[in-house]
Amino acid sequence: MADYARVDLDAENQVTFELNGRQVSAPAGTMLVDACYAHGVEVPIFCYEPRIGPPVGACRMCLVEVEGMRGLQTACSTPVRPDMVVRTDSPAAKDGQEGVLEILLMNHPLDCPVCDKGGECPLQDRSFKFGGGKSRFFEGKRHFPKPLELSSRIALDQERCISCFRCVRFSQEVAQDGQLTMQERGVQSQITTFSGDAYEDRFTGNIIDVCPVGALTSIPYRFVARPWDITNTPSVCGLCPVGCNTELTLRDGDVKRVTGRPDPNYEVEEGWLCDVGRWGFDGDGGITRLTRAIVRDANGERHTDLTDAVAAATVALRGASKPVGVLLGATATVEEAAIALELAGGALAGARVARLGIPAAPLAALRATPRAQLDEIERADLVAVVGGDPGLAQPITELRMRKAVLRNGARLVTIGSRPGTLADVATHVHAAPGALTAAVAELAAQIGATGRPVVLWDEAELAAEPAAAEALAEAVSANGATRQIELGADVNGAGLRALGIPATGLLEALEAGELGALLTVRADPRSAPGRVAWEAALEGDVPVVALATHADRTTDAATVVIPVQSLLEQEGTLVSMTGRAQRVRRGAEGPAGAAPGWEVLIALGHHLGAPPAYRTASAALAAAGGRYAGIEGLTYDAMGVGGVELPRPAADHLAADAGPARAAGSDGLALVATRDVYGGREASRAPALAAFHAPAAATVSPATAAALDVTDADTVTLTSPYGAASLPVRIVDGLSDDAVFVTLGTADAAAEALMPPDRGPVRVGVSVEARR
Amino acid sequence: MTADQIREYLEPRRHEFxxxxxxxLPALKFAQTGxxxxxxxxxxxxxEATGYSASYVESVATFYDRVYTEPVGTRVVSVCVSMSCQLRGADQVWEALCDKEGVDHHHGGTSADGRITVQEAQCLGYCDRAACIQVDAEETQGPHTPDSARALVDELRAAPDPDEYWR
Structure with missing residues (x-):
């Protein structure tokens, strides 16, 4: 349970004490509740939540008897001491616990039968287990209007609140958004925001998970299911490269809810989720979901079944007189990539396999330096973020960095073209786009003078500045204590790289007319960076077989479209940006007309006359684990429920995976293609995330806006050597001047149109298209 | 009240805390004087002036009885209802004022003309002159009877508005 902190019973400094007549031990400083839990004794709690911060003793539930101490003690805030004698089940302790529960239940409505929390409610469970089962309170209970919409996603049933302060502390101390507080006092105490404003922020859903009663519930999940209707499946979020461990709640073959794991993965997300990870599942269905296969031929377009579509795909791929290209998207799983590689070695011999992503070569040296998992951020005394805006692109890392600063006093430095979401706790060192190298040199000196630095670096921004990446690699390896964490750009980029799949080569071959057909797996090159070049290369009569979950620009034009299951619906393995291989598990059943991507690829192998020697995802992974050094020995058993860390790639891994050298030139403004999972395609499909939906924009600093003579009512046309896009202007303080910031992954794929396929540095010309 | 005015008020008092x-709290009481x-x-x-979040400031404001987040009367009359005053007829004083101003006997409230707010107070420390009443933040006065209390609000209603509302 996340409620109790982990206790290392093998650590040195053990303290021995007596617990309910037994001699037990725990490390000095351990709180009594945790020590008891580690020894199989549950002391009931409500407000205690070690992930949020130090104990506050607000609920008084954890009363225990400690010999020699006057009255009962709160076990959450009493550390173990040598030879203390603790009783959690003595008449005095039981009387205290029953009394506290009676007070907590005094004003608590007994509406469990209509409460969403009923059946999975700590207050309910602990009332049964530790309560006296009686109440002496005959007066009227307090009433509040209900349910209050705390935000568009969270309902507040105020009368159920037991004033444990967990949500307030999460808001104030973990997310540090400063929004939730307790107002009024005594019996009128209530959780609210300033003036009752909506609690809209990026990590708000976690207060639902930490609420020990039914006061805070998810609006999309309201009255959807009962705990006995559902099954919970541990899985991994596939919406960004962090790889947060999640739990999928299933009912009637559908995912109804996503929550943090009750047993968190402390090396990754620590049980927290961003709101996109929590409610993004809501967009998995919807009108753009592909539910039937499509075949387009001389007779036009027809919907068909999977068997027919695989047959048509076989014809398209086998009919090619030249080699086939296989393009893997960022969310293609390790299994799918491995099967694709096997097809390229057999059934589609000579095929060229590539991934949609950032070329690996410029970052190879940096990736080979000592790496850390996210929990290392907590132990650091200096945390440096080089490039990017992790709070938007790899959201959960932000909470770790805030924890490092607030609870551990670490120094946080952000380096780059924008202060980002950490501006209130970080020292921002400004580095204009293209000028990271000098800033990295400065950082190197600071790292050298620090005991335990952790450097987080943005894959996209450092790939665009290879010199800075080289310098950072040197700085990290110079000090033996420094650890680096990649802020990855692509969900399974690390998994595809571990199989040796390059990001370059395929488009060039297509442009040179060397390929006879293209097979895409969860890839939409027509919406990817360099999409203008991809569109031109696909202009001819190259047949395209697309395996996809949702309709996109590629499936709109493909010869054969085969619907595949989403990452909520099929088995798979994703490798996080920190190199953790973790299992995605089957939650929802998915549309009847879709199949798992790996199964479609295996079927293609059979149709093409070179069947792989396995029939399941787990066997496909095991086979791949025996073949590729990057994932050597990887199996579902080896990953277990929390995943395993893969070995770091060697410094010469994928050394040839580089785009052509590009000079940015000096005309126009630098283009900074930003990542924002809250503004991305997946989030925009989810009705539950409507509060985040915002149109794509060309974002500039006030000085740049003045120099361009534009206001935020204008629309501008951006033009680069690779394409053009029209966007409304948005003006934001603190950004680099002479730069335009455009978000990647939006529905209109504007930033992608301006970029070359290998991303590279880009400068854009700006002309005013429309003034309001 | 602007943040600058509040800062200016706080600056000489900062060392006291x-x-x-x-x-x-002093910032809220000052901001309320307008x-x-x-x-x-x-x-x-x-x-803005104190550097805490607006929601925290509001949580402090709603905690205290004499900090108001909703409009109240021009003058606020606090009637002590603690034990000493009750023994000396505070209930009658309270009910007389509620009746005179036409407000609820349980919660008090503001008169229809917006001039007078009647509210309960816990012990004002004036037990030797119970039953006592405090008007805004002025010195507590007593002993009061229903008649003297009615006369007091008549006086208050006739008096000019205060320049600053210290409560």
Whole structure:
């Protein structure tokens, strides 16, 4: 349970004490509740939540008897001491616990039968287990209007609140958004925001998970299911490269809810989720979901079944007189990539396999330096973020960095073209786009003078500045204590790289007319960076077989479209940006007309006359684990429920995976293609995330806006050597001047149109298209 | 009230408070002197002047009886209802004032003309002159009877509005 902190019973400094007549031990400083839990004794709690911060003793539930101490003690805030004698089940302790529960239940409505929390409610469970089962309170209970919409996603049933302060502390101390507080006092105490404003922020859903009663519930999940209707499946979020461990709640073959794991993965997300990870599942269905296969031929377009579509795909791929290209998207799983590689070695011999992503070569040296998992951020005394805006692109890392600063006093430095979401706790060192190298040199000196630095670096921004990446690699390896964490750009980029799949080569071959057909797996090159070049290369009569979950620009034009299951619906393995291989598990059943991507690829192998020697995802992974050094020995058993860390790639891994050298030139403004999972395609499909939906924009600093003579009512046309896009202007303080910031992954794929396929540095010309 | 005005008020008093959070209360009481209660903008100004979040400032404001987040009367009459005063007829004083101002006997309230707010107070420390009444933040007065209390609000109603609303 996340409620109790982990206790290392093998650590040195053990303290021995007596617990309910037994001699037990725990490390000095351990709180009594945790020590008891580690020894199989549950002391009931409500407000205690070690992930949020130090104990506050607000609920008084954890009363225990400690010999020699006057009255009962709160076990959450009493550390173990040598030879203390603790009783959690003595008449005095039981009387205290029953009394506290009676007070907590005094004003608590007994509406469990209509409460969403009923059946999975700590207050309910602990009332049964530790309560006296009686109440002496005959007066009227307090009433509040209900349910209050705390935000568009969270309902507040105020009368159920037991004033444990967990949500307030999460808001104030973990997310540090400063929004939730307790107002009024005594019996009128209530959780609210300033003036009752909506609690809209990026990590708000976690207060639902930490609420020990039914006061805070998810609006999309309201009255959807009962705990006995559902099954919970541990899985991994596939919406960004962090790889947060999640739990999928299933009912009637559908995912109804996503929550943090009750047993968190402390090396990754620590049980927290961003709101996109929590409610993004809501967009998995919807009108753009592909539910039937499509075949387009001389007779036009027809919907068909999977068997027919695989047959048509076989014809398209086998009919090619030249080699086939296989393009893997960022969310293609390790299994799918491995099967694709096997097809390229057999059934589609000579095929060229590539991934949609950032070329690996410029970052190879940096990736080979000592790496850390996210929990290392907590132990650091200096945390440096080089490039990017992790709070938007790899959201959960932000909470770790805030924890490092607030609870551990670490120094946080952000380096780059924008202060980002950490501006209130970080020292921002400004580095204009293209000028990271000098800033990295400065950082190197600071790292050298620090005991335990952790450097987080943005894959996209450092790939665009290879010199800075080289310098950072040197700085990290110079000090033996420094650890680096990649802020990855692509969900399974690390998994595809571990199989040796390059990001370059395929488009060039297509442009040179060397390929006879293209097979895409969860890839939409027509919406990817360099999409203008991809569109031109696909202009001819190259047949395209697309395996996809949702309709996109590629499936709109493909010869054969085969619907595949989403990452909520099929088995798979994703490798996080920190190199953790973790299992995605089957939650929802998915549309009847879709199949798992790996199964479609295996079927293609059979149709093409070179069947792989396995029939399941787990066997496909095991086979791949025996073949590729990057994932050597990887199996579902080896990953277990929390995943395993893969070995770091060697410094010469994928050394040839580089785009052509590009000079940015000096005309126009630098283009900074930003990542924002809250503004991305997946989030925009989810009705539950409507509060985040915002149109794509060309974002500039006030000085740049003045120099361009534009206001935020204008629309501008951006033009680069690779394409053009029209966007409304948005003006934001603190950004680099002479730069335009455009978000990647939006529905209109504007930033992608301006970029070359290998991303590279880009400068854009700006002309005013429309003034309001 | 602007954040600058609040800062100017706080600056000479800052040294009196060891914990900077304690500044929020004097800031709120000062911000309230403009209208007699706090608007959303007032609380945002206090937040800006003290460096705490607006929601924290509001949580402090709602905790205290003499900090108002909703409009109240031009003059606020607090009637002590603690034990000493009750023994000396505070109930009758309270009911007389509620009846005179036409407000609820349980919660008190503001008269229809907006001039007088009647509210309960816990012990005002004036037990030797019970039953006592405090008008705004003025010195507590007593002993009061229903008649003297009625005369007091008549006086208050006739008096000019205060320049600053200290409560």
């Amino acid at each position: 060891a914990d900077p959070r304690s500044l929020v 209208r007699g209660y706090l608007t959303r903008e007032d609380m945002e100004a206090v937040a």
